[in-house]
Amino acid sequence: MTNKSHEADVAFIQALAELLRENDLTELQVKRAYAEDDSLNVRVSRAAPQVNVAPVQVAAPVAAAPTAAAAPAAAPAPVSDDPADLPGAVTSPMVGTVYLQAEPGSPSFVSVGATVSEGDTLLIVEAMKTMNHIPAPRAGKVTRILVEDGSTVEFGAPLVVIE
Known part of the structure; x- marks a missing residue:
């Protein structure tokens, strides 16, 4: 060389x-x-800044009048706090900036509750001035959008949940 x-x-x-x-x-x-x-x-x-997030505990609603003969409730299955572990999570294939619509002012590609077909564009991840359309890996209903428009995402970060 x-x-x-x-x-x-x-x-x-x-x-x-x-x-x-x-x-x-x-x-x-x-x-x-x-x-x-x-x-x-x-x-x-480079090392990412460490952010400590305290888990939030939410009390379950109390029944109006519990009966004395009530059977003990089954313990709920452990739930992961990581959105990437959710079934149907679509993760980012690259590091970049997320855009939920094709251009400012135009409608979003998807919204919560929308039904998508396999291959439909969910959002765009811009990496090195290249706009990469992220397709739906399967058909289903969008139940969560886990990113904000214009936010930066890492490789493997959860973007959308499709059920």
Whole structure:
């Protein structure tokens, strides 16, 4: 590898690090192909700020008049607090910025309660100035939208829940 290629690679990596910082991302991975058997794989990452979230306890509604002979209720199955564990969660295939509509002012691709077919566009994730349409992996009803328009998402972050 020539010194000129080395300098260009260093400049490229520095530009990726700057992109990571400017967009408040935690990781960015790029493969740069030069020739058939010559490429550069770069992964730039930084530690994400740790956020401590306290779990919220919600009291169940109390029955008006409990009976003395009431049978003990079955224990509910443990529920994960992670939306990515929800059945039907559609996760982000990349790091980027989420857009819920094609352009500002136009209607959203989907809304809670909407029925989608397999392949319908759910939203867009912009990565490196490329608009990537995220399709519905299956038909169903949108029960939750887990991201806000214009927010940044990480790879694997849950976006939408389809049941």
